[in-house]
Amino acid sequence: MGRTGEKARSLVAEDPAFAEALTVVLDRSGHAADEPTPDGGTHTIRWADVSDDLTSGQWGRLIETGILHDADGDGFAVSNPDEIRAALGDDSVETDVEDEDSGWSTYDKLAGLAALSLFPAYAVMPIRNAVGQAADVIFGPFDAVLPFYAVVIILSVLTGLYSVLLQSNLMNTEKMGAIQEQMNDIQERRKEAKERGDDAALDRIQEEQMDAMSDQLGMFKEQFRPMVWILLLTIPVFVWMYWKTGVRGGGAEHIVAAERSIVLPMLGRMELTEQIGGFVWVWLVWYFLISISFRQIIQKSLNLTTTPTG
Known part of the structure; x- marks a missing residue:
């Protein structure tokens, strides 16, 4: 529209x-x-x-x-x-942000609670070992036949694929675009009314802007809804990689010596558990390089939209 x-x-x-x-x-x-x-x-x-x-x-x-x-x-x-x-x-009303499309279902809320319960695995070693060993049942067969950096490639592609699919299917991008356009229109009319000194119009626009705050809340809910599912699926992947490399707390390392290094663009050969700039691990940089690249490829090839559309 x-x-x-x-x-x-x-x-x-x-x-x-x-x-x-x-x-x-x-x-x-x-x-x-x-x-x-x-x-x-x-x-x-x-x-x-x-x-x-x-x-x-x-x-x-x-x-x-x-x-x-x-x-x-x-x-x-x-x-x-x-x-x-x-x-x-059109029977739909933009300001009705509590409709079925933007409301969180019981499953969404349960997924959010489950994702929150997994966060301690990053810092608490017993929980990390438990989650890592459980995830190793799934990722272990790949790790048995492929070097660790190749397994990271597979995981980055997999997480990029389901992230794009979840965002595309769980977010109403058209509705989000309409809300965004509505807010831009309010801002433009407010600016014009201010320039011509129309206090009555400014009062009306102010009231409209206050009413539109519920629309913005609905847009934030739309954006965050797929995120809980993405976190629920991705946290075990990251915990497994932390468990595998033994970082964050000095846990046992599960990478054989032959798989400890990788060649990064412009940085050359580096150890996977080495830190770049003293704050980020090489294996994590490798993951994000692959994930960002393949996410764009997946999004373009499947013609999926994950941002608000007008």
């Missing part, structure tokens, strides 16, 4: 009476049935045409938001009537 449609939805969310006002404007301007305009002109409308059904405040808001624009002194024209009709026919 385009910008005009989003403005129409925003007005209806702000005040449901705008649904009737927009319907009246479309009808009186000749757009309700999309009927042709005589002589190839433009459908226009004046205040006198709708004053019996619209308040002056509603009329002013339609002009302020750009839904009605000046038609060269011959009244006002309706901007993108198709988008407005689509917005009025």
Whole structure:
């Protein structure tokens, strides 16, 4: 849905009476049935045409938001009537962030609790050993036939694949894009009202901005929902790699001598457990290099979207 449609939805969310006002404007301007305009002109409308059904405040808001624009002194024209009709026919309301699409299910909440319960494995050695040995049942067969750096490649590709799939399927990117566009529109209208010194408009926009805060909360929930599943699946992978290399607390190392080094771009041959710059391990850098690269390849090849779309 385009910008005009989003403005129409925003007005209806702000005040449901705008649904009737927009319907009246479309009808009186000749757009309700999309009927042709005589002589190839433009459908226009004046205040006198709708004053019996619209308040002056509603009329002013339609002009302020750009839904009605000046038609060269011959009244006002309706901007993108198709988008407005689509917005009025859409039963979803942007400000309703507690719907089924953006709400967390019981499984989502359980996944979040399970992911939180795994975090101590990074610092507490007995928990790390338990999680590492359990994960070794899955990753051990790969490690038995491949060098550790090759296993890291497999794990980075695997985590990148399910991360993209989870984000693409659990996030409503179109809704997030609509919320983002709505907030940008509010900011633009606020700036314009401030420049022309319209205090009444600023008050209305301030109220609308406060109402839109719930939309932003919904967008954050949309973004974080797949993250709990990604963490639940990824923490055991990282704990296993920590357990395998023996870092973070001086645990036993489970890498044979022949697999201890790797050649990194621009850095040359380095030990996997060596730290770059004194704060990040070589094997971790290797993981992120592969993960970032393959994530982009996976996203492009599968044509998946993980960011808000307009």
